[in-house]
Amino acid sequence: MKTKRHGAVVGLIAAGALLLTACGSDNNAGTGGTSSAAASGTAVECGGKAKLNAEGSSAQKNAIDTFIQAYKAKCSGADLAYNPSGSGSGVKNFNAGQVDFAGSDSALSKDKGEVEAAAKRCATGPAWHLPLVFGPVALGYKLEGVKDLVLNGEVTAKIFNGTVKKWNAPEIKALNSGATLPDKDIKVVYRSDEAGTTDNFQKYLKIASKGAWTQGDGKQFKGGVGEGKEKSAGVAQAAGSVDGAITYVELSFAQDNKLSIAKIDAGQGAVELTNETVGKAIDGAKLKGEGNDLVLDLDSIYGTTASGAYPLLLATYEIVCSKGYDADTAKAIRAFLTVAATDGQAGLVDAGYAPLPKAFQDKVLAAIKAIA
Incomplete structure (x- = not known):
């Protein structure tokens, strides 16, 4: 442990x-x-x-x-x-x-x-x-010389469905004014096994991407690009070993593999993954299950524009x-x-x-x- x-x-x-x-x-x-x-x-x-x-x-x-x-x-x-x-x-x-x-x-x-x-x-x-x-999901990346990166739902969707292919693409530059971004291929790493993390991530993209993610959700990754690895440890290790890589993974695994973590701009400015921002997002969680079946409705979190709320979370059942x-x-x-x-x-x-x-x-x- x-x-x-x-x-x-x-x-x-x-x-x-x-x-x-x-x-x-x-x-x-x-x-x-x-x-x-x-x-x-x-x-x-x-x-x-x-x-x-x-x-x-x-x-x-x-x-x-x-x-x-x-x-x-x-x-x-x-x-x-x-x-x-x-x-x-x-x-x-x-x-x-x-x-x-x-x-x-x-x-x-x-x-x-x-x-x-x-x-x-x-x-x-x-x-x-x-x-x-409750666990925050990090957009973990490894990019030499870039430790402070901002993404949003739309651009993240375009990265993970292959529409945005380069780290210096105009869509990424627009969110990172003044940053020096390399002319380097983006290397997507995704979960190859069925995973609730993938399901939550794709649901987030569907809601937060303003229509850029049309691939749907589910436990199998549907972006159609990148390299698949099994389990959370597998994707984090793979991303941590390749310059230019990005993945979606639980915070603890991103930290274990020394990945940089992107901030997310949901419309109210760039939000870092911290104790306070995760807490603000969890406060918005609602139940949609009945009685003792405690299924959570996380759509309001994924689509939040609340100031200072980090919107990419998963709930473990x-x-x-x-x-x-x-x-x-x-x-x-x-x-x-x-x-x-x-x-x-x-x-x-x-x-x-x-x-x-x-x-x-x-x-x-x-x-x-x-x-x-």
Whole structure:
């Protein structure tokens, strides 16, 4: 697990509504089912299945590592194995009953039959989406001599669909007055595996590009240009090794590979990816799911023109059965997710994520309690 991050993340969402209360350190709850108080005052009923299995989003891998550490500290003898195979693979294997829950950076698709397949897998109730992590997505690039770059939704779309091919193209120059931009080819790096990060990025482009992105969205990249690499680590490593490269990737991976990060101009001036700008964007998130199915409507974030809001984010979900687990599995899942939504959130800043906003934390805990 990563334990330290670049200064842009240290202190991320460090005040206000996005902070969780300080977490407790008691570690006296064993797998026999003894209760202990979590950071929010919520009781964690440990016990049930000794080792859970989950799979999915590589973007949330570092967050899951943080959650596992908190879970093992809170519930002695408990563990969880997480395979960061990508959101698409995680959803497929959850729906096939091969893992206890899935991690995904986008909601299940009704059009692709994922909602129906999940309900069939759960047998006695629908699947729920529980947003446990918000993560900024960086436009990470490597360009010798250029450390301060501004892009907007329209130009970013044109880069990732091949319309803008050179770093000194007029469209980029117009956003970077006074900057010396090289006459160098832009080398796009994209996720080749199915990824919720790709889905969120393409949804952002569709909304923020003023019609420049016509390729659609989904977990497969549809821009038609560039070089594909698997998983978040793969695209970040590839972009970091080639001068002139650009990719879309979660902030922690951009930092790990020493990529420069573009500012985004959504109409109110260039906005840097910082604690404050991410917090302003998250404040605008709305729910579109019903009841305990906490699907987020992020369109208002992607299309925001609010001053000082960084608009390119993803929400990481844990996709679980609302009903249908055996008693031991349900008990362990409730325990793990309760710890993740409380004590585990305290470690997310250092792992490169934004902790769960308090408004969503209460909703998530209510949904977790209702899992049967």
